[in-house]
Amino acid sequence: MDERLLTGTMKINEKNHLEVGGIDTIELVNKYGTPSYVYDIEAVKQKARAFKAVFSKRKVKAQVAYASKAFSCLAIYQLMAKEGLSLDVVSGGELYTAIKAEYPSEKIHFHGNNKSDDEMFAGLDYQVGCFVVDNFYELDRLNQFTSERKQRMKILIRVTPGVEAHTHDYISTGQNDSKFGFDLENGQAKQAAILASQMPYIDVIGLHSHIGSQIFELEGFNLAINKMLTYSKKWKEEFGFDLSVLNVGGGFGIQYTVEDEPLSIAEYIDSIITEVENVTDALGLNMPEIWIEPGRSLVGDAGMTLYETGSQKSIPDVRHYLAIDGGMSDNIRPALYHAKYTGVLANRANDQASDLYSIAGKCCESGDMLIWDLPLPKPQKKDILAVFSTGAYGYAMASNYNRIPRPPVIFVENGSDFLAIQRETYNDLMRLEHSLLSNN
Numbered sequence: 001m002d003e004r005l006l007t008g009t010m011k012i013n014e015k016n017h018l019e020v021g022g023i024d025t026i027e028l029v030n031k032y033g034t035p036s037y038v039y040d041i042e043a044v045k046q047k048a049r050a051f052k053a054v055f056s057k058r059k060v061k062a063q064v065a066y067a068s069k070a071f072s073c074l075a076i077y078q079l080m081a082k083e084g085l086s087l088d089v090v091s092g093g094e095l096y097t098a099i100k101a102e103y104p105s106e107k108i109h110f111h112g113n114n115k116s117d118d119e120m121f122a123g124l125d126y127q128v129g130c131f132v133v134d135n136f137y138e139l140d141r142l143n144q145f146t147s148e149r150k151q152r153m154k155i156l157i158r159v160t161p162g163v164e165a166h167t168h169d170y171i172s173t174g175q176n177d178s179k180f181g182f183d184l185e186n187g188q189a190k191q192a193a194i195l196a197s198q199m200p201y202i203d204v205i206g207l208h209s210h211i212g213s214q215i216f217e218l219e220g221f222n223l224a225i226n227k228m229l230t231y232s233k234k235w236k237e238e239f240g241f242d243l244s245v246l247n248v249g250g251g252f253g254i255q256y257t258v259e260d261e262p263l264s265i266a267e268y269i270d271s272i273i274t275e276v277e278n279v280t281d282a283l284g285l286n287m288p289e290i291w292i293e294p295g296r297s298l299v300g301d302a303g304m305t306l307y308e309t310g311s312q313k314s315i316p317d318v319r320h321y322l323a324i325d326g327g328m329s330d331n332i333r334p335a336l337y338h339a340k341y342t343g344v345l346a347n348r349a350n351d352q353a354s355d356l357y358s359i360a361g362k363c364c365e366s367g368d369m370l371i372w373d374l375p376l377p378k379p380q381k382k383d384i385l386a387v388f389s390t391g392a393y394g395y396a397m398a399s400n401y402n403r404i405p406r407p408p409v410i411f412v413e414n415g416s417d418f419l420a421i422q423r424e425t426y427n428d429l430m431r432l433e434h435s436l437l438s439n440n
Ligand SMILES: Cc1ncc(COP(=O)(O)O)c(C=O)c1O
Pocket: 067, 069, 070, 088, 111, 173, 210, 212, 213, 214, 249, 250, 251, 252, 293, 294, 295, 296, 297, 392
């Protein structure tokens, strides 16, 4: 197999099996079954530390917040808390999970473009570190609720900086025509900043932008930084706006296939720091704290999915289909974004490929194809296919389409495995249902 796909602690062992976290993936399959998500915890920790290390080396005050929409559960929150990261939550559910995980409340940043009253109350009750305010409706209610409670709350104003990241349309958020945030160019962001500065219990600490996801270029971040700092300078002169925090969001790209060539964590962050330093210098502004929100780049390539292979269909002169025991229910990304993945037979990792196989999911949907034209050795009965880089937006976006229970999530590290989330059962699927038959 292509060695470039062996990231983190992955290796091929003497049995020709794929190993991760010091454990043979075939042993994991024997213990937990398939499909299963497996996370290389050492790799996650190294990434968390790599982000923090750049800021400390450059002596820049910072917060690295895990964008937990990428993969949210108690254990990953507890791991991130232990690594000293902050946490970005976007819903009552993510906040509730964070509370149950005993995440330090002041490190939680509460996002969301349509927070309900109850969600806002939960954020206020738990005294989260800040609200990232997205729109006037939220700002107005936050003013009302904080005033009624006489409770102070810090906010960042989320702006759309008018920057289009070179990524899939559905994962591009910083352009002007976006459902997120206040527009900088048409004056709405300024209006929000003025209004918020007059609210008695609201402390505006800075600006936030997130330009998109799976970004490989630095240009978009630089443009967003420039815009936000330039407007901050104008607002400072016009109405005394004080920018202590500049949050540039997440979006740092990762390797899904060998065609992806992301920058290193250090390259992304070094460039962001340099741009903020240069522009603040040029504008005569104080250096703000820099906050970032990586999701995918913390957990994406640290995760893989193990499937068992099943039926095959060969159409002469067209293609071979090889089906696995999961699909779009555990990984919607190929169907939703045409996302590309790659994989290897974990039980015969270094066997020579003999042909191309297109990996079909088991859902009742023609679009349920995980990988097109994957070079593989001739599949045998019940081979194990490992699909790489499924750690972000895999479990998080999983569904029960076709009543397929969600797979378990297993953390592996230093030869030990830990069941972070157990496999759903058919009964779990019916837990919230009521039967029409009285004796049922
Ligand atoms: C506001 C915000 N911050 C951070 C992220 C994380 O993005 P990524 O996982 O690409 O780092 C997202 C997108 O998911 C987002 O919308």
